[in-house]
Amino acid sequence: MTKPIVVWFRRDLRLADHAALSAAAAADGRPIVSLFVLDDDVAGDWALGGASRWWLHHSLASLKKALVGVGGDLVLRRGKTRTVIADVAREVGAGDVYCSRGYEPWSSDQETDVRDALAAHDIAFKRFAGVLLHDPDQVTTQAGQPFKVFTPFWNAVRRLEVKKPLEAPKRVTVPSKLPKSDHLKDWALLPKRPDWAGGLREMWVPGEESARDLLAEFIDDRMSDYAEARDRPDVEGTSRLSPHLAFGEISPRQCWYAVKSAAGRLTHADKGAEVFLKELTWREFSAHLLHHWPTLPTAAFREEFAGFRWRKDADQLAAWQRGLTGYPIVDAGMRELWTTGWMHNRVRMIVASFLIKDLLLPWQEGEAWFWDTLVDADLANNAANWQWVAGSGADAAPYFRIFNPVKQGETFDPEGAYVRRWVPELARLPDKSIHTPWLAPQEVLDAAGVSIGDSYPAPIVDHGDARKRALAAFDHIKRKTPGKSRTRA
DNA sequence: TGAAATGTTGGGGCG
DNA sequence: ACGCCCCAACATTTC
Numbered sequence: 214m215t216k217p218i219v220v221w222f223r224r225d226l227r228l229a230d231h232a233a234l235s236a237a238a239a240a241d242g243r244p245i246v247s248l249f250v251l252d253d254d255v256a257g258d259w260a261l262g263g264a265s266r267w268w269l270h271h272s273l274a275s276l277k278k279a280l281v282g283v284g285g286d287l288v289l290r291r292g293k294t295r296t297v298i299a300d301v302a303r304e305v306g307a308g309d310v311y312c313s314r315g316y317e318p319w320s321s322d323q324e325t326d327v328r329d330a331l332a333a334h335d336i337a338f339k340r341f342a343g344v345l346l347h348d349p350d351q352v353t354t355q356a357g358q359p360f361k362v363f364t365p366f367w368n369a370v371r372r373l374e375v376k377k378p379l380e381a382p383k384r385v386t387v388p389s390k391l392p393k394s395d396h397l398k399d400w401a402l403l404p405k406r407p408d409w410a411g412g413l414r415e416m417w418v419p420g421e422e423s424a425r426d427l428l429a430e431f432i433d434d435r436m437s438d439y440a441e442a443r444d445r446p447d448v449e450g451t452s453r454l455s456p457h458l459a460f461g462e463i464s465p466r467q468c469w470y471a472v473k474s475a476a477g478r479l480t481h482a483d484k485g486a487e488v489f490l491k492e493l494t495w496r497e498f499s500a501h502l503l504h505h506w507p508t509l510p511t512a513a514f515r516e517e518f519a520g521f522r523w524r525k526d527a528d529q530l531a532a533w534q535r536g537l538t539g540y541p542i543v544d545a546g547m548r549e550l551w552t553t554g555w556m557h558n559r560v561r562m563i564v565a566s567f568l569i570k571d572l573l574l575p576w577q578e579g580e581a582w583f584w585d586t587l588v589d590a591d592l593a594n595n596a597a598n599w600q601w602v603a604g605s606g607a608d609a610a611p612y613f614r615i616f617n618p619v620k621q622g623e624t625f626d627p628e629g630a631y632v633r634r635w636v637p638e639l640a641r642l643p644d645k646s647i648h649t650p651w652l653a654p655q656e657v658l659d660a661a662g663v664s665i666g667d668s669y670p671a672p673i674v675d676h677g678d679a680r681k682r683a684l685a686a687f688d689h690i691k692r693k694t695p696g697k698s699r700t701r702a
Numbered sequence: 703t704g705a706a707a708t709g710t711t712g713g714g715g716c717g
Numbered sequence: 718a719c720g721c722c723c724c725a726a727c728a729t730t731t732c
Contacts, residue, residue, distance in 0.1 A: 566704090601703095613705090615705070616704065616705085
């Protein structure tokens, strides 16, 4: 039994806590062929966005280096998944192909496809868990149905045992002759003219090692304040693990286990730890929803939203995308996103509310923009969270919950440090005017070098009017079960 | 994981 | 000293 095992890497670009890789490494003396397939067609409309392609490039480079470090290597191939995997497996005379199970709408078909292609050549195919904390088919309500409301889901998940993560294999062996690999740079995942990735390079170090460091740093330095600090875009209160989780450079199990263990050890860390685990469970909840409702990224979950007439306004959409809405907190967020491939979670809610409620533009437009620009773009999180803000989701904010961008700014960025960082043309305004430049007296504007409508736009809508318009537009959408609370916990 | 509108209360200024 | 009014602060309701 020395036939090689092919380990097909997907969104699990790590060595530690990788069940498929560990199983292959534990199979006595059998060489391992680690393979990543770039399949441009599999995801349809959800082909990798620009920021994700940048991240993938560096994550693959990092994975290759890590594999080489333990005696292995990484084979890169571009093409149709089933064909590439079958070709590589036959080429090396593999007996088995292992992978982590995926939960995207196309994953199941894709895996069946691969299984069939391999079965024709008597090669076994085995899937392992590793992308989520728990199998979406195993976590159900008393009635055996998937959860549609977060709080009961959280109450179920928080009690489930999370096993100790697996160590990375100390050593893997490769076949004497490895199949040929594409060159990573030939995949052209990185932007050329224009190279817009400068801000990404400055902000991020993709890869497993960096993910592990971030988690440790979070537990040591930020976890105890996380419950409050995570809501403040002007301080570094979040873990920033999201892109690492999205590409599987770290597993949710590793995060859960480390945070839970640390909470018992550190004093006063329990509240922060619990809130973090809850956030991790939101990720899990979104993935479970997508698994059970594969149309989540395109169609409103609540059918009463199906016929809703969203506005069409290319100019306002462009103003939102570019961070030129005239509302400083919104513009700061959109520019942070464009520059770094990431946006603070509180600000994501604010900009989403603005697009959906103030501009009445379809949430799918925001979803598509985030998909292209976020380094942590994740189909389930993106779809579930946009639908949450829209009010059309499974367990969504009520339609009448409309964020006031001024009040949100003043509450969560009280000195305007976040706005000043990302909207530098407003930097010299006093705190009092930083979230309402259009209301500032002329002499204040002059002193700060701000000219409304010139150096910085006037608000593209009046929030008070926009709020009334949204309430009127959503008026006919009523809850079917008004007695039951459907708000998030 | 909102915010505005509306209602209530209680302290203090003032005739 | 008393009653009246104003209004800030807080609570409740509504969207």
